[in-house]
Amino acid sequence: MFTEVKNMKVYEQIINQFKDMIAKGLLKKGDKLPSERELVSQLGVSRTGIREALSALQMIGLVESRHGEGNYIKDNLEDSLKDPFLLIFMLNGGKFHEILEFRKGIEIETAALAANKIQDDEIVILKDILHRLDNAECEEVKVKLDKELHYLIAKASKNILIINLLNVNSSLMDIFISEARGKILSKKENRECLLKQHKDIVDAISNHDSFNASKAMRRHLDFIEKYIYNMK
Amino acid sequence: MFTEVKNMKVYEQIINQFKDMIAKGLLKKGDKLPSERELVSQLGVSRTGIREALSALQMIGLVESRHGEGNYIKDNLEDSLKDPFLLIFMLNGGKFHEILEFRKGIEIETAALAANKIQDDEIVILKDILHRLDNAECEEVKVKLDKELHYLIAKASKNILIINLLNVNSSLMDIFISEARGKILSKKENRECLLKQHKDIVDAISNHDSFNASKAMRRHLDFIEKYIYNMK
Numbered sequence: 001m002f003t004e005v006k007n008m009k010v011y012e013q014i015i016n017q018f019k020d021m022i023a024k025g026l027l028k029k030g031d032k033l034p035s036e037r038e039l040v041s042q043l044g045v046s047r048t049g050i051r052e053a054l055s056a057l058q059m060i061g062l063v064e065s066r067h068g069e070g071n072y073i074k075d076n077l078e079d080s081l082k083d084p085f086l087l088i089f090m091l092n093g094g095k096f097h098e099i100l101e102f103r104k105g106i107e108i109e110t111a112a113l114a115a116n117k118i119q120d121d122e123i124v125i126l127k128d129i130l131h132r133l134d135n136a137e138c139e140e141v142k143v144k145l146d147k148e149l150h151y152l153i154a155k156a157s158k159n160i161l162i163i164n165l166l167n168v169n170s171s172l173m174d175i176f177i178s179e180a181r182g183k184i185l186s187k188k189e190n191r192e193c194l195l196k197q198h199k200d201i202v203d204a205i206s207n208h209d210s211f212n213a214s215k216a217m218r219r220h221l222d223f224i225e226k227y228i229y230n231m232k
Numbered sequence: 233m234f235t236e237v238k239n240m241k242v243y244e245q246i247i248n249q250f251k252d253m254i255a256k257g258l259l260k261k262g263d264k265l266p267s268e269r270e271l272v273s274q275l276g277v278s279r280t281g282i283r284e285a286l287s288a289l290q291m292i293g294l295v296e297s298r299h300g301e302g303n304y305i306k307d308n309l310e311d312s313l314k315d316p317f318l319l320i321f322m323l324n325g326g327k328f329h330e331i332l333e334f335r336k337g338i339e340i341e342t343a344a345l346a347a348n349k350i351q352d353d354e355i356v357i358l359k360d361i362l363h364r365l366d367n368a369e370c371e372e373v374k375v376k377l378d379k380e381l382h383y384l385i386a387k388a389s390k391n392i393l394i395i396n397l398l399n400v401n402s403s404l405m406d407i408f409i410s411e412a413r414g415k416i417l418s419k420k421e422n423r424e425c426l427l428k429q430h431k432d433i434v435d436a437i438s439n440h441d442s443f444n445a446s447k448a449m450r451r452h453l454d455f456i457e458k459y460i461y462n463m464k
Contacts, residue, residue, distance in 0.1 A: 010292065021321055022322045027323075028323070029324070048280060055294075056290075056291035058288075059292065060288075060316040073323065081317065083251075084292040084294070084312070087250065087292070088294060089307065089393065090254045091254055091259075091294070092309055098391045101389075101393075102393040102394055105341030105394070107337075108341070109386075110337065112331060160324040160330060161321065161326060161331065162337070164320065175238055
């Protein structure tokens with residue numbers, strides 16, 4: 001399965017073998033990896049090299065070590081890249097408005113994709129979330145449902161890059177506005193505005209109307225953007 | 233600067249310290265890191281732990297080891313995340329059209345941002361690239377200039393997330409269509425279409441007309457999308 005490695009840095013060689021095996025479909029989500037001992041003998045490298053490669057793969061959220069069971073390719077890769085992304089964003093002196101701009105770009109197009117690709121069962125869930133959002137009293141629940149709504153729209157786009165990056169982006173946002181989200185939702189007049197906006201988005205997506213889905217999403221994100229900037 | 237670490241996995245603790253130091257501005261792009269020996273004594277962890285952390289940081293394109301000089305935080309982080317991104321994309325069974333969809337979402341908004349934020353000197357460069365693209369004969373040069381044009385528009389957006397992700401996305405695209413780009417550009421009728429599209433984009437951005445910049449970018453990417461799908 002794996003073959004012996006030479007020359008380059010050990011961890012690079014191992015990562016390259018992973019790449020090959022993934023590309024060939026030999027290594028899939030949820031798969032158990034050979035033990036460290038087995039990897040050492042299959043690849044003919046040092047245990048240190050193996051450990052370096054494995055920790056690198058853990059750090060990017062690709063491999064998880066289950067206590068007493070060994071190492072696995074993660075089943076759910078939606079949250080991967082969060083840490084690396086955050087580090088690079090900070091090192092580049094990234095500003096909050098860049099996160100919003102980025103989100104806007106992706107999410108407006110995502111609404112259109114979702115309108116084209118959403119399945120009937122997803123529409124039912126989407127409408128249910130909207131209904132619960134309408135009736136929720138507790139701020140915390142509202143924040144949670146709001147996130148769920150946006151997440152489901154991303155999922156309905158069926159685009160794994162978009163799902164992954166909107167997730168990562170959402171956790172970046174949380175760092176900056178963990179409280180802001182609650183504040184926006186807690187004011188009665190905003191609550192009504194936001195509910196109307198969410199309803200327009202859900203309606204357009206449910207009607208497979210990609211043009212109006214994008215438009216409604218843009219209106220929604222413009223509103224949030226303005227609100228956050230005025231708050232600061 | 234660094235403090236002793238306990239409990240969690242060693243590499244996780246070290247990464248967390250990096251995060252803190254970056255957040256506090258104590259660690260910046262281009263900075264030299266303490267030697268492995270110094271890190272061992274400052275953090276009170278094993279050399280193995282340090283090596284694991286460093287290789288993880290190298291893998292995500294954040295740290296580079298310069299032969300005989302030690303480890304540095306990279307100066308240029310624009311290409312970071314390429315490898316992790318690719319691995320996760322492959323593991324998720326990502327399809328080529330997802331890359332195009334993602335690019336469309338970001339790049340349409342990026343054109344609008346660029347129109348708002350572009351500086352006069354950037355406009356000069358942008359127009360120069362367009363001019364050279366018009367006069368280039370060799371396919372290879374055209375592909376290179378085409379990429380440069382899109383890259384400069386991303387840079388003019390001044391959004392580091394967008395610059396980073398369009399770079400990563402462009403290298404993902406290359407894997408799928410290393411030849412397609414050349415094929416599109418080599419046909420005379422396409423060449424004229426594309427030149428007109430690029431000209432419209434550059435004109436709108438240079439006039440700080442964000443509405444038409446987005447529109448022209450959408451037209452351009454729709455054209456490419458259609459072409460690539462028909463080619464397959």
